[in-house]
Amino acid sequence: MWLCWLSTDCEEADLGETRIPKLAARSGGTAGLSLDVLDVLLLSVLDGKKGVSELASLLATAEPELETSLRRLESSGLIAFSDPLPEEPLDLEPDRRTRIDSLYAKMRDLDHYALLGVPRGGDKKAVKRAYYDLAAFLHPDRFFRKRLGTYKAKMEALFERVTAAHDTLTDKDKRAEYDAYLAESDRSHGIESLLEDALAEAKKAEAAIEKAAADTSEPAAVPSAAPRVPTAPIDDAVRRQMLARRLMGGRAPSRPAPPPSSPMTTADAMESLKRRYQERLRAARQAQARKYADIAGEAKDPVAAANALRVAATLAPDDPEIRRKSAEAQEAAGTVLAESYRKQAVYEEKNGQWPEAAKSWRLVVRGRPNDAMACERAANAILKAEGSLHDASTLGQRAVALEPNNAAFRVTLANVYVAAGLSLNARRELDAAAQLAPDDATVQALRKRAGESS
């Protein structure tokens, strides 16, 4: 079953990665050089093995930006490039390698069901069968005393991962807990996609109204609730030509002609028609916006309300009432979403899944940008997950900016700085923390340590 998703999107090896950056043999420290944060972070993660793309994903930085930094460091004599290691001889068929690489790459992103290739409601037997297939493929004994190189570790990690999936899904209690977590995660994904749908719907509604206003001579009807196939936008110039043609072509105007007292030029006629067209358009939009606002008013689910108002606000951007309501509703929906992510983050923290927790906390922060605690937890989780220290420091800084008097937040930020090798910054935060909490032993100890190491 899992063959389906394996074959659809196999990851391709990065062919562009030919040179491996490493620390120069005799680099005399960074003093006196003007380095930015990325440079320092980069220096801290170079190990002579990771290639450019791997470093880029590790530091969550775009490759071109990273390459710029690498060139700068190279010209400062801090780093050198080496040719990639010669490919190791392996007793492993290429297609098997591809399959292992592909599985390994998305190991963390897949939920237990997707990993095993079993539908959500799949029974114990289906879970077992899928697990046995994968276990037989991944167990290191399959290649006993054979050269597996780096694949041995990958296979063991994958084997552990599928075993964990099997053990969770074949145990009634564990499965129930996991399903609850998945449901929460689905819920947030559902909300996310609903919000996206709302934007698409708003665009559709707008296009429909425009089309109606342009095509009919009657006041634009409120489009039916059934979504219309979006049409290609009509170029303004083309539209103007169309109008002019209609005006001059002797066809009965759709409305009583303007009073004859003011003789009309073609341009005037066009202007007036355009004005009327736009009035109609606005009226239609407003009618439709009110309709959406009404729907929102009746909706019990804050997410549905937010969606409807989002459409309404797009249709009537000038209506202050709708705008205010929409902003409120967006915030309410954001709160629901952020709460859902928070629940997930707590489950993930509990299970030591730091990369996942980091992701979830980031999403909490997105929904509640002013939640200092969420920022701090996100920074901490990223640090624990050995994720982008750049992001961790940004989030840690935000937490501190929001609550400058929280010593604990400053300690977290200091820890991020320490990990990034920015001891001056770390010391600054710790000093501030010490001011805030003069009796805190941890702060004192960390401070002392920061003092020693620099």
Next chain:
Amino acid sequence: MATSSERVIGIDLGTTNSCVAIVENGVPTVIPNRGGYKTTPSMIAVTEAGKRLVGHIAKRQAITNAENTVYAAKRLIGRKWSSPQVRNAVATSSYRIVEGPHQDVRIVLREKEYSVAEISAMVLQEMKVIAEDYLGEPVTKAVITVPAYFNDNQRKATKDAGEIAGLDVIRIINEPTAAALSYGYGRNIEKIVAVYDFGGGTFDISILEIGGNGVFKVIATAGDTFLGGEDVDARIIDWLVQGFREEHNIDLRQDRMALQRLKDAAEKAKCELSSVRETEVNLPFIISSGRNEALHLQRSIDRQTLEELSADLIERTVDICRQTLEDARLDKDEIEEVLLVGGMTRTPKIQMAVQGFFEREPSKGVHPDECVALGAAVQGMALLDQSQQMILLDVTPHALGIMTQGGYFEELIPQNTTVPTHRQKIFTTSRDNQTAVKILVMQGESERADENELLGEFILTGLRRAPKGQVEIEVTFEINADGIVSVRAKDLETAKEQSIDVTASSGLTRDEVQKMVSSAKDQLVERRSTEEFEAAKQEAERLVGEIERLFPQVEQIVASSDFGRDAIEKARAILEKARNAVKRHDLVAVKEQVEGLSRTHRMFRGVVAKKN
């Protein structure tokens, strides 16, 4: 077709008998010894002339050379001198057991000391020779089986024995698992099976799931490495010795030769009673009385007597079965087949007990003496021949962990975890300014560290000086597919790391561990428990809430005095500290603050109460 260099034999190194097998043209086959027997006694002897004897010939001369004939060496392998099992063996064995230089066990034969691994190696070498004679070519690769409940030290010692015997031991596997492999091999079945393995020296129960595609997954396993046919024999010997004493007032145990004859007779009687209802123990001239008169032992024993003598031993095996089923989270009716392995399962009473417990007639599909060696051969072939569609997913039979402050055992990898696997946990220092931490790697199920088996130890040094609980140490346990345990400890701040492959078969004795437990100087880590933190956090938050509730009232009452204002300031500081400690997830700090909070709370309540 495998080339000769890839030939691999499977050896069931039993307590009383051993067996060797090979897969020939896809058929697992037991290799008979020169005498035509499919099993060989696991006995070795050294004659007066210094000649080494193994197997049947060693057994045949045992009575006349009791002191220099070793049997049941498997009960001693990988054990420490101080272990109760070794103490017991010292008291009851006819050969001499002494303490070795590494708190290990040595056996003295004709004035020469042998390690237990060397003794086992002699048996293994005999099995190797049997295979080579049969195949007409040298054999080096072998899979050797051990009881599922063997710990790492016992496994390592067995592997060492194989190496001493000139074998490349490609894998050590569990006996019940091997039995299941021989049962399921080439059958394409999907079944959950229970393997009840009651051998000469050990008892194991394993529950496995056989997947249709050649996957054998062990779900749970347990056992007792000192519970076997030997113990039943000992009961019969006791019964005979006691009867003899009542009749003649003479203790037969004083005479090593008499004891060896009794042992043989007891084993023979036990085996006979599996097929007949009554048998006779007849040992003429067993000992001479004080008046230089030869005494004979002649006594009949019936099946019921034997059953009464061994009832509690059988009950123990059933208890372990019950526990294992629970560990596997399975109901009896989910077990689709029960396999009986080991000579003891020929006993009708045991067959009844197993059938009674599982409510299912045991399978006749495997040969109790041969299936373990056959399964070992199957596993060996599957490992070397990539085209074989057979994979064994085994579990770790014992929990693995480290010793923590106060002599507790903190588990990292639970019992019955599928291998390969790895687990991490974060610990903290247990003393102020502790700069080194000793990691004691242990295996077992007891909460008390000293009741578990010590596998190895190492020290992580250069920790930063800090109050206790503030330096975090990440400990990682890893078990690879070969069953090798490795442990790493990492100082999370400096990323300094120490690691060991746990292979040491000797190390500290239980006594030494005991001493460490009681010593105040030991530098062990403390666990950073989330439950503990949650509890402390809840308590702190409850107190913070209470104090905040009382705050306005108290402020109003005491604000007029300098003292009062001072107290209010202090209370504020404590609240802030407590909140910070909770936010930081700092267990030690939260616990500290809880004390301050409850003092403040008491004081506040007092102030408010006095006023009202």
